[in-house]
Amino acid sequence: MADAVKIAALVKDFGNTRAIDNLSFSIAEGQVFGLLGPNGSGKSTLMKMMTGIIKPTSGSISIFNDDPQKNPIAVRRTIGYVPETPRLYDFLTAREYLDFIADVYGVPFDAKKERIAHFLEAFDLKGREDEMISGYSQGMRQKVAIAGALMHKPKLLIMDEPLNGLDPRSAKIVKDLLNKLATDGITVIFSTHVLEIAQAICNRVAIIYKGALLSEGNIGDLKQMAGMPGSSLEEVFLKLTGTDDVRAVVEELLR
Numbered sequence: 414m415a416d417a418v419k420i421a422a423l424v425k426d427f428g429n430t431r432a433i434d435n436l437s438f439s440i441a442e443g444q445v446f447g448l449l450g451p452n453g454s455g456k457s458t459l460m461k462m463m464t465g466i467i468k469p470t471s472g473s474i475s476i477f478n479d480d481p482q483k484n485p486i487a488v489r490r491t492i493g494y495v496p497e498t499p500r501l502y503d504f505l506t507a508r509e510y511l512d513f514i515a516d517v518y519g520v521p522f523d524a525k526k527e528r529i530a531h532f533l534e535a536f537d538l539k540g541r542e543d544e545m546i547s548g549y550s551q552g553m554r555q556k557v558a559i560a561g562a563l564m565h566k567p568k569l570l571i572m573d574e575p576l577n578g579l580d581p582r583s584a585k586i587v588k589d590l591l592n593k594l595a596t597d598g599i600t601v602i603f604s605t606h607v608l609e610i611a612q613a614i615c616n617r618v619a620i621i622y623k624g625a626l627l628s629e630g631n632i633g634d635l636k637q638m639a640g641m642p643g644s645s646l647e648e649v650f651l652k653l654t655g656t657d658d659v660r661a662v663v664e665e666l667l668r
Contacts, residue, residue, distance in 0.1 A: 416475075417442045417569055417600040418463065423472035425458055425624075432458045434624035436472070440602065440617070442568075445595045447611040448604040449650060450621035456604040457497055459621070460571050463602070464494050476569065490518070493562035497573040497604075499554060503547035507538055507557050510546060511564060518565035525564075532560035535586060551578035559587065570594060572603040576610065588614055612646040622654045 418440040425433035432455045440446045448456045461467040462474055465481030465488055474481055481488045502510055508529060515525040533542045536556040541549075546557060555578045562570060570591075576584045591601050591614055605611055611618055612632055619629040628635050635649050 415442050416440065417444075417477060418602070419473075419475040420459075421473045421475075423459075423462070423474060424470045425455075425462060425467065426470045432624050433462070433469075436621070436624075436626050438619055438626060438629050440600060442600050443595055443598045444616040445591050445601045445603075445614055447615035447618040448602065448621060449606075449608065449611055449618055450604075451654060452606070454621045455624040456621060457573050458624075460494075460496075460573050460602070460604065463571055464492055465489065490565070491568045493565070493567035493570045495555075495558050495562045495570075495572040495575055497577065499558035501546050501554055501557060501561075503545065505546055506543045507533065507546060507549070507553075508542040510557060511560055514561040515564045520565055528564055529560075532563070536560060536583060552580055552583060555579055556583060567599070569600045569602070572601070574605060575603050576605065576607065608647045608650055618646075620650060620653055627653045 416439045420439065421437050423433055423436040424431070434455075436459065448459065450456050458467060462469055463476065463481060465485040468482055476488045477491055479488050479491075502513070505513065511529045511532065512525065515528065520528070533539050536559070538553065538556060541553070546554060549557070555575070559572070559575060562572070575587060579587065588610065591603070594601055595616070615632070617629065617631050618635065620627045620635070628638055630638070632646055635646070635653075
């Protein structure tokens, strides 16, 4: 199976702060790949470098054998991106926003109309599609952002904490959608701090801590590497990141 993403010796510095520290790994086509790590571990920075928004200090990223810095337009045509805090056009309605995004990517009229109707129905936005986005809740805005990222049928979907603000039904829809996309050959990369979600739907995960790669593989591989074959992903994560002393912290807080 070919690789959708190749990352080699990647480094990103912001002044004297190293956000990404010599990362190297690859992601095969058609995988649901999870990026796990505490807040501030570098997940969002890594995703922005994949899309070409941020330039690496050194090292390389290849997206379907293209460089996001050298060929940004070509790469972005193959990517759907949902940032942690999507910035939408608040003065547009959901229908107008999706129509605009479809036109940016050159989606044919009939396909555009069909996809917009499909996403509005799937994400429970039917009946509110002609209201201004400025009046939407965080969860509704998140659903519009996800629909927009999928409008041009990308080969690679990159999602930063995609379930933020979603109600349980919408979260279930997104999780099922990610699995369906993978079966259709679409590669999905998403970051999450909800480890149960990663354990349930990811083919492989990478655990990143302070910008460095601690471990990468399928869930079973990670458990074996940590010497915890019968443990949950959460327990493995806490051990690998050195934060498995949470019980003492909780007891201290309850004093």
